Amino acid sequence: MAAEENKFHKSTFDKIDPERKQRIIDVAVSHFAKFGFKATNINNIASDAGISIGSMYSYFESKDDLFLTIGDYGYSLLARALSEVNRKQDDHLKIFEELLRASRRYALEYPEMNQVYLEMTTQGMSSLSEKLSYQLEDITAKLYHSILKKAQDEGRIDPAIDINVVSFCLDNLIMMFQYSYTSDYYRNRMRIFLGDDEPDEEDLIEKVMLFIKRALTKSE
Numbered sequence: 470m471a472a473e474e475n476k477f478h479k480s481t482f483d484k485i486d487p488e489r490k491q492r493i494i495d496v497a498v499s500h501f502a503k504f505g506f507k508a509t510n511i512n513n514i515a516s517d518a519g520i521s522i523g524s525m526y527s528y529f530e531s532k533d534d535l536f537l538t539i540g541d542y543g544y545s546l547l548a549r550a551l552s553e554v555n556r557k558q559d560d561h562l563k564i565f566e567e568l569l570r571a572s573r574r575y576a577l578e579y580p581e582m583n584q585v586y587l588e589m590t591t592q593g594m595s596s597l598s599e600k601l602s603y604q605l606e607d608i609t610a611k612l613y614h615s616i617l618k619k620a621q622d623e624g625r626i627d628p629a630i631d632i633n634v635v636s637f638c639l640d641n642l643i644m645m646f647q648y649s650y651t652s653d654y655y656r657n658r659m660r661i662f663l664g665d666d667e668p669d670e671e672d673l674i675e676k677v678m679l680f681i682k683r684a685l686t687k688s689e
Contacts, residue, residue, distance in 0.1 A: 477537035482528040493518045493528070497539050502581035505588060506536055506597075533597060540589060540601045543582045548608055550575040556612070561620040561685075565639065566678050568612075572643050573670070576650035583651040609640050620685075627687035639681070646677065 482490065496518040500509045511532045515525040529535040554567040576583045589598040613636035620626045648655040659668070 477534045477541060478529055479527065482538075485528070489520075493520065493525075494539065494542055497535055498542075498581050498585060501536060501539060501588070502584040506532075506594060511535060536597060537600060539582075539585060540598075543579075543586050544601070544608070546579055546582060547575060551608065551612065556616070559623075561616050561625060562678060562682055564616050565681055566674065568643055569646060569674055569677060572647035573650060576647045580651040583647065587648055587652055609643075610636060613639050617685075626685040629687075630685065635685070642677070642681075 493514070497514050500514050500517070509532065511525060511529075512522050514535070515522045518525075525535075529538065550571045551568070554564060554571055556564060558564060588594055589601065614632055617626065617630075617632045617635055621628060621630070621632065645655060649659045650656070663673075
């Protein structure tokens with residue numbers, strides 16, 4: 470997992486027991502999600518993880534590095550979720566539907582990590598998030614571009630569309646869909662547009678896919 474691969478922690482973190490490592494990550498994710506970066510205290514994370522603050526600083530130089538390690542861990546979870554999508558199938562719309570479903574599963578399975586990722590997108594976190602943004606966004610940008618390029622080359626979508634622009638729009642659509650499952654703000658935002666009643670998830674996905682299909686289809 471990414472916690473073993475990133476460059477934000479010290480080498481000592483790679484050498485500890487996997488269960489201990491995962492406990493530190495889980496507690497840190499929970500604290501950052503609940504309190505936000507600024508209000509999170511690394512001493513409290515160490516205490517709740519059952520380790521000394523000295524041990525914590527032997528693994529991480531600072532709270533910044535711990536937060537970046539968590540962000541890298543979130544990247545590994547996202548990559549794992551996307552790996553479950555069958556990208557080899559010919560129907561590009563089916564692939565995008567699977568991406569919608571994968572984003573929902575990710576949000577529901579890792580709500581706290583999703584909340585941490587949401588905070589990374591705020592202006593106040595830009596100095597830290599810029600160290601992760603390319604890695605986090607590149608994985609989806611390349612995926613969307615490859616799907617659309619293949620469909621366009623095969624004449625299945627409008628040849629006039631700009632693949633880069635459409636990739637950006639689709640990523641934003643799927644991201645907002647994902648956030649609506651874990652963020653009160655985005656959940657309320659969804660209610661403003663869709664009504665107060667809880668939307669039927671299958672019906673919502675069907676309608677989103679209809680929008681995507683019509684946006685990509687060549688005009689007669």
